[in-house]
Amino acid sequence: MKLTRYLVPTLKENPSDAVVVSHRLMIRAGLIRKETAGMYAYLPLGLRALQKITAIIREEMERAGALEFLMPELTGAELWKESGRWDTMGKEMFRITDRNGMAYALAPTHEEAFTAMVRSLISSYRDLPLNVYQINTKFRDEIRPRFGVMRSKEFIMKDAYSFDLDEAGLETSYQAMRQAYRRIFQRAGIDTIPVEADTGAMGGSASEEFMVASEVGEEVLLICPQCGYRANQERAAHARKASAGGGETPAACAEVSTPDVKTIDDLVAFFGCTADRFLKSLVYLADGKPVMAVLTGDRDVNEVKLRNLLGAVELELAPDSVVEEVTKAPVGFAGPVNALAVRTVFDIAVRGVVNGITGANKKDVHFNGVNPGRDFTIKEEGDIVLAVAGDACPACGTPLGEKKGIEVGHIFKLGYKYTKSMNVSVLDEKGAAITPIMGCYGIGVNRTMAAIIEQHHDDKGIIWPVSVAPFAVHLVGLGKSDDELARVEEIYALLCAAGIEVLYDDRHATPGFKFADADLIGMPIRVTVGKGYFSGGEIEVKRRAGGDTVKVGRDGLMSAVRAIIDEERARLNAS
RNA sequence: CGGGAUGUGGCGCAGCCAGGUAGCGCGCUUCGUUCGGGACGAAGAAGCCGGGAGUUCGAAUCUCCCCAUCCCGACCA
Structure with missing residues (x-):
């Protein structure tokens, strides 16, 4: 394919609306253009x-x-x-x-x-x-x-x-x-x-x-x-550690006045204990119906797991108005004690907590000394927490990356x-x-x-693996006189005849310009026919990945190109 | 749907605060000189300044409304 008969609208500058490299390069290399938000045309x-x-x-x-x-x-x-x-x-x-x-x-x-x-x-x-x-x-x-x-x-x-x-x-x-x-x-x-x-x-x-x-x-x-x-x-999933309060004697459940203490951070400061002692209770809307999820305070809900456990289609955190209606208290004081009239699911870690602390469904009041089984009943439970880096691997216990x-x-x-x-x-x-x-x-x-x-680019542009490259060879012709142009044309014909997919830059442009475009659009092999060939019969064959270059005569061109293609293909097919 | 930003020739941007002939770089056209790492000179073409309404003698610029795009969040095989 001759570039003068093709359409590769490369751009020197980054498009203003592209943030990630692949997007930028796809536009700059003339692969795609945006039609409208979320819709792209392939060039x-x-x-x-x-x-x-x-x-x-x-x-x-x-x-x-x-x-x-x-x-x-x-x-x-x-x-x-x-x-x-x-x-x-x-x-x-x-x-x-x-x-x-x-x-x-x-x-x-x-x-x-x-x-x-x-x-x-x-x-x-x-x-x-x-x-x-x-x-x-x-x-x-x-x-x-x-x-x-x-x-x-x-x-x-x-x-x-x-x-x-x-x-x-x-x-x-x-x-x-x-x-x-x-x-x-x-x-x-x-x-x-x-x-x-x-x-x-x-x-x-x-x-x-x-x-x-x-x-x-x-x-x-x-x-x-x-x-x-x-x-x-x-x-x-992640391996659970021992629950808070393990080994303690269950204390009596008692109301504690906690004016304006709402978040887990507030509670940690107020009670002076670790976050996992708190039973965090969140109200969700599952397919429009309120449900409560209870988990330890050191954890976040994995909404996918929760949705699966509930068998719900749509799941979203309930707005404050719903929370207030369900708990009869301002946001921040929800809890499983004195069971509410909504479906309640518990994380598996809740069961083991001894002497926990939780909201009392009453403004500015929490319960201290809360014990599962005695102070509330666990009817539905499952793994509903989000695993994070550093948690223990569920298979071997090593911290997860x-x-x-x-x-x-x-x-x-x-x-x-x-x-x-x-x-x-x-x-x-x-x-x-x-x-x-x-x-x-x-x-x-x-x-x-x-x-x-x-995965395959550098600061100059794309580096296509041979298997998916639009063309295997990018032929850069640097001829000036009619004779020189004819000699490049002959090399082009040679490559085409051998069945190699070649993009031939036959434009009238300076070498630097052509090389920059070749790097940007990233074909695996660049073949340069320029002064070295016109005077000494040498053709330059350069690999885009790695940049190693060999100089060959006209007769050695095909085997040099084939060698690179074969080698790259072999690498992709290995193992 | 919330928060933030941006809309000015094909692309990247300045001009806006302090209203008064619409500008720069890239690209494009023609000619000449160059030409192995994004060449140089000269001459050109190309813009309802996102849209609408308003203020004003006069709006890219000020005010209001709308639209679009991008980012963050919520959301999502």
Whole structure:
């Protein structure tokens, strides 16, 4: 491809609205342009990179035995009502109505669509296992799109769904996809950290996310340096230490006047004891209904865990007015003693507290000497606290470390959630109906591209791994006379004839200008044909990553280029 | 939805406080000289100053309303 016939609108300056490197470089290198908030257009060069990524995904999906489909983006409301998600997907789902009043969703995901499709296509155990996928656009009405292509309202996802006869089959499918994901990310040149994840609104059991460690990541990962335990903070557990007051003799429960002492910090100062002795009681609205969560004062609530425990769809901290109504007291004096008329859940650490302190549901009053079981009853309990760095690893007890990550892939075992709610069944050998079990596997394609750039760049620009580079070779022609231009043209023809993807900078510009652009857009190999060639027959072959340079004659060019490509590919395919 | 910031040629910005002919850098066009690390000179093209209303003889500038974008938070497969 000749640059004079192509369109690569590079920018010298950083766009004012881009904050993260990948976003800045994608715009500066002419890969994408913003259409409007949360919506990006891919320019020819960016699209090429995107297509390289999807090509890898297709190859690995095929290797894993998945079959490619293309599903509609407009999905009928009926479909969503069948699974029950028309009501539970919430505001994230774009909904539209046609001229006849028919309701649709712009697909935010395709579990329903694929489940219904597969239901109509299979009828026998012989049809299973089955793994179907597509690479298609997803629409989500994100509250706050940000970081360019990293979180946008419209994005490309590879989503796959497996259908198996039983759990053993699902395990096989799941492991096959897990393997495929590892290969995909490795081939794309990114290091991912698989972590345990929450299964969230999708339901199901086992779940892993593929994270790319990055300062701009939106997810917090907790990682054990000792045993390798890794989990999304939303999901992470931690080994509990002994509860406060252990070994003490339970004292009598007594009211203490605590004027204006409301926060845990105030209480610590007032009572002169550690934060874990307090039973912090928070009022939430779970699907609009008030509930109380009780945990020790040294901890924060993990709202994902709490929501899962409650079985709620929407969970938010209740406004002060609700707290006052529920506790009959100002905010800051809530507590589980004298049980309130709302559902109350306890963190598992509460049970062990001896002689705790908690709000009395009365203005300016706390209870001292509170003991679970005697002064209040624990009916519902679970792990509802947020694990943080420094907590003990649930597996081995070593203090957990923390990293930020970008989620590029997510796999999980869905179980029977959709096959049951949507009545999918096949006949087994004996003619009895059985319900298949599902798995679900997603990769954010655009986000993967951004993650690649986050991991592969320097202060001059992008450094594409060969596997996803829009072009393998960036040919810089520095000829001036007609004769020289013809000689560069000949090299270009040579590379093209050898089947190498080459971007030829045939513009009339100074060498420095061309080199700067070459560095910015970051093709893996730069071939320079300039004075060295016109006078001495030497062509410069430079690797973008690392910058090592070799000089070769015209006859040695192809093998030099091939050697680099082979070596880089081998590195990406290793291990 | 709360908090903060910003909207001025394609891009990056100044001008606004103290109202009076809309400016700079990059990019773009033409010509010439250069040309292996973002060259130089000359001559050009290009802007309802985010939108609306108001104050004023006069508004990019002051006032009010609205819109958009970005960041933080809440939220989120």
